[in-house]
Amino acid sequence: MAIDLSFSDTFAQRHIGPSDTEVDTMLDTLGYESLDALVDATIPDTIRTERPLTLPPAQTEEQVLDDAQSRGEKNDNWRSFIGMGYHGTLTPPVIQRNILEDPAWYTQYTPYQAEIAQGRLEALLNFQDMTIDLTGMEIANASLLDEGTAAAEAMLMLNRVDRRSDASTFLVAEDCHPQTIEIVKGRAEPVGIDVIVEDPENFVFGEDTFGCLLQYPTTDGAVRDYSTIAERAHENDAYVAVAADLLSLTLLEAPGEWGADAVLGSTQRFGVPMGYGGPHAAYFATRERFQRQVPGRMIGVTKDADGEMALRMALQTREQHIRRGRATSNICTAQVLLAVMASMYAVYHGPEGLKRIATRVHDLTKTLAEGLRRTGHSVRHDHFFDTLRVDLAETKQERIRERAEAHQMNLRYYDDGSVGVALDETVNAEDLDALFTVFGATNGQRLYADEVAADLDSGYEGPVARRTSYLDHPVFNKYHSEGELTRYMKSLAGKDLSLTHSMIPLGSCTMKLNPTAALMPISDPQFAKLHPFAPKEQAQGYQQVIEELSDQLTEITGFDDVSFQPNSGASGEYTGLLVIQAYHEAQGEGQRDVCLVPESAHGTNPASANMAGMDVVTVDCDDNGDVDLDDLREKAEANSDRLAALMVTYPSTHGVFEEHIEEICDTVHEHGGQVYLDGANLNAQVGLCRPREYGIDVCHLNLHKTFSIPHGGGGPGVGPVCTAEHLTPFLPGHPVVDTGGENGIPPIAAAPYGSALILLISWAYIKLLGPDGLTKASKTAILNANYVAEQLSSHYDIVYRGPNDRVAHEFILDLRPFRQELDVTEQDVAKRLMDYGFHAPTMSWPVVGTLMIEPTESESKAELDRLCRAFKSIRDEIAEVESGAVSVEESVLKQAPHTAEMVTATEWTQSYSRETAAYPAEWVRENKFWPTVRRVNDAFGDRNLFCACPPVDAYDADEEDELEAALDA
Incomplete structure (x- = not known):
């Protein structure tokens, strides 16, 4: 046989779980001689493509990382002072390493199963508490997609809560960010809302106006006192939404204090890189009376079966899979990982640290403003936080642009000839010195930032200065060293089941392997630091990745463009x-x-x-x-x-x-x-x-x-x-x-x-697998699903099957007979699976009373068999109830999940052993994952909505009335 010089260690064999030998064994179980035979029996012949994928052959991880680096080098990371809702930020390395780059955080699932998600639920509760404190509002959600779409959601929410059927006008202040204005206008048109864009000072709130949107500070930097506008709006039964810069709220009066009904914005500058536009977590806060109209998800405080404090996703009946056409929005994906990063940024810096950062940014801006005035230019707004709009003296805008480009700087250029400059925490005195030069401060004598700053007083001295405290909860005041924060983040991660523990067999959600090599480029500063509005010629690496990914996806799908x-x-x-x-x-x-x-x-x-x-x-x-x-x-x-x-x-x-x-x-x-x-x-x-x-x-x-x-x-x-x-x-x-x-x-x-930043992951994933690996992945996903379905079909009914009695890449396990005959529900099975170390499949969707299982192609036969053994063992536990050997109320199913505290308690009153509770299978002993709370009380949480960090003494309350009193406090 001729020598083969190609790489032998391919990504496909690392990504696709079953080995060739295991594939043969699984096919033998199903009665097929080959993967192709199984696929032929599963997919109708009429829709099978006749043309194999014509993508480049698979690359090794090293080759893909080299390609990513070469594309990153094509991006020019100029200093961007553009602003418009995007700012440079310093991601604390301890957060980058232990959140962004930690699979214990990035492979978690949405926390529907609260008992094995207490860690990220706490991090998200911190996010909500941070938002509530800084905005001065009463409730907040656990993040939305970005600032522009959050503004649109605010408009739609205020329209829903307005009781006047003929009120269909919404004012958008003309000094909002331009992308926000266009998103809001686009969202308004299909639902019959008339958006008016003008100066709110001149707007007359009529009977047909239900609300307005204000930018605070404005897109060109002005800090305005909006209290009079809010009063006028409220006098005319209109609501006020405010898009606010979160960092500025450490120095400026909280919008909730001067009349806002909803406050929203981006948390990007809380340690989340710009990444050419995302992903970033938006925040959304509002009045408590709107709690059932809030878009997205909220984390709430409740209690578990022992009366102990527990966290959960609150008001889940608002979710689209339940409300469908009556859903408050179509928001499904939030930005949890980025919200966690932003919350940890606030935890790490605390209230004083955030104020120091904001004050320094403002001091830099004051210094720049003073230097520009000395140079002969004028700053349009007397009061600002971090952004200036500069009206030029005799210098033309084009000349400023030329100088800025010579210094590799991006500024904002307005149509009227003025120039915008936005500063952030990454800026230093040398940047100001260069900006002075760009704006012409060289008339025989250079202007230096340190000299200008020496004549100025530190701190914000303008209108609407903040007088109230924020982030008073202990969580924001005790983890300010790297060691303490590391332990805190690891303690939270330890409360959550993720793909680092076991497979997550969620139907429709495809919780497959996330390749480390594909994730590595997102931490590269050449990709992470780019402003989304930087000129395209500075983003050639990104443009190449976007074009290549577009070509990959059109080849895969057969479409024309993306x-x-x-x-x-x-x-x-x-x-x-x-x-x-x-x-x-x-x-x-x-x-x-x-x-x-x-x-x-x-x-x-x-x-x-x-x-x-x-x-x-x-x-x-x-x-x-x-x-x-x-x-x-x-x-x-x-x-x-x-x-x-x-x-x-x-x-x-x-x-x-x-x-x-x-x-x-x-x-x-x-x-x-x-x-x-x-x-x-x-x-x-x-x-x-x-x-x-x-x-x-x-x-x-x-x-x-x-x-x-x-x-x-x-x-x-x-x-x-x-x-x-x-x-x-x-x-x-x-x-x-x-x-x-x-x-x-x-x-x-x-x-x-x-x-854009995370497009790199899919781009790399496709390159790593190549055409053959991608095709084999699809075939293996079908194999794994059919194998598990076959293993479980003699123990449970499968609800639907396709051609030749086959399922696709997922299937539905029917538990409805057990509910009807025994009062054993799909929720009982889901909670019991936690004791076996598994996350539940998709519960009660798309068919109520069922579990939908998707193994994905990433899982090995050994892991699939482990899941099957867990389901079979649970079926035996159901059989004990069927036979009358144990009552359903006293069964291990109704008591699940079992915490370490419960199992090690001095008193044990259950009808089954501690061993049965904690170690229902032999493999559980090898790597036990402990749920940290007993089964949560959903009804109590909805009756007593509390979506901020509770007072410390609430954690000691073990009776309902004591807990309610603590929450009320």
Whole structure:
């Protein structure tokens, strides 16, 4: 045999769990001779692609990292003083290493299972407490996607809570950030809100105005006293939303104190790199009376089965999978990992540290302003925090630009000839010296920042100065050394189950391996420090990655083009529907406003359609869980003149490849509609079939699922939209950076390329696997799901199966008979799995009373077998209840999960042994994961909503009345 000089250690063999020998064993269990035979039996022949992927061959990790470095070197990291909501920041290395780069944090799942998520729940509660304190509001959520979309969510929330049916006008101050203005206008139009952009000082609040949005400080730096405007708004029954710079609120009066009803913004400058636009965590705070209208997720305080303090996601009935078309928004992905980073930044620096940082930034800005005045220029606003708008003396703007570029600086250039300069915590005196030179302070004698500063007093002395304290809770005042913070973060991580402990078999969520090599480039300063509004010629490395990833995804899906702007899957859904609407309008068919949505669809689907201003018509499913073709034809025909789109998930939400997907597409096209694919399940299709080839017109992809961006405990995510050629001209644009289609819809996200930094992960993942590895990954995902389904099918019923009795990459385990006959619920099984060291599969979705399992291709046969043994053992425990050997109330299932404190208590009153409780399987002894609280009391938490860090004495309360009293305090 000839010598093979290619690398033998490939990424595919590291990413794909089962070895070749294990694959053969699993196939033998299923009765197939090869992976191809299994795939042929699973996916309908009619939709199998005839063209293999034509991507470059797989690269080694070292080669991909070299490629990433070479692209990073093409980015020019000039000093950016642009501002506009994005600022340089210093990420404490202790947070970078122990949060951003720690798989114990970035591989966690959304904390629906509170008992094994107390660590990140506490970190998010800290985030909410930080937000509440700094904004002066009463409640806050656990993060949104970015500042612009948070402003749009505030507008929609205030519109919902306004009781006047005819109030449809919303004022946006003209000095808000331009990207925010355009996002708000874009979100308002589909739902019939009239946005007026003007100076709020001159605006007359009429009966038709329900609210306004103010920027604090303004986009060009002015600090204004808005109390009079807030009074005028409230006198006319209008609400006030404020987009506030969070760091400035350590020096400026909290908006809640002068009349704001909602406060929002970005936490990016709290230690999260700019990353060419994201990911960053937005914050959102409001009045307590709006608690059930708040978009996104809130963390709340409750108690567990022993009456001990516990944390949980509060008010989960607002989630889209329950409310569907009645959801308060389509927000699904938050920015949890980034919110955790921002909260730890506040914990590390504490109130005094944050104030020192803010004061130094303001002192730098005062020094710059004074130097510019000495140079002959004028600063437009007398009162500012960190941003100046400079009206030039005799020097022309173009001359300033030339000097700035010579010094490798990016400034903000206004149409009226003025120049903007925004400073941040990374700025030093030498930067000011260079800025003085750029602005012409060289008239025979150089101006030096240290000399100018010597004549000035430190601190903020303008209007609306802060008088109230903030971050008084002990958590913000005790972890200021690196050692203490490291221990605190590790203690929290130890309370959370993540992929570092065991597989997370969540259907529809694709919790696969997040390759370390693909994650490494996001820490590279050449990528991390770039401002999203830097000129494109300074971002050539990013532009190359974006172009290459676009080419990769269009080859994989068969589409024409991609927009990376949506920074979540739900945002991608909304974008795709707006693109379809824009297309219909361009065709002179703007009346098309009906969206067909199968009853099995993700809950964000109908929520997105409602946000896009469409009327949702639900399509039935047949007994096998497939779209009911007769019902589809009937409803397409009935709405033929108005049919805009069908939203469909493929493989179906029920975990099967429906055989009539092409007929579904044809039916919609015959009646003038477009077919939108929810791409959440592309994990079973890559290399095997292309959505465009079987009739899809537009789809979003979940890069945080199929293409291995980490889940991060509930975000970050990326939801790029792929379009056929006829829809490409309508991809979203941006007011600052030229991007999108020639007739693009308004921006969907604040940054032109959304969460650009983490696009590197999917780009690297695809390069690491190459065409053969990507295809094998899809085949193995199908194999693993069918293997687990086969192992469990003699113990539990499988709800739906596709062609040849096969499932796709996920399947639904039916627990409904146990609920009906024994009062053993899917929740009992989910909690008991924690004692075996596993996170529960997706619970009660898409079918109530079931568990949806997705093993992914990353898990080895050994891990799959371990999960199967856990489920089989739990079935034996259910059988004990069936036989009457134990009552359901006294069963191990109802008492699960079991904490170390419970098992080691002096008194043991359970009908089963301590060993059964704690070590139900032999492997659990080898690597025991202990839930830190007993089963949480959801109802108590909703009745007593408390979403800030509770007073210290509340942790000692063990009775309901004592706990309620402590929370009230």
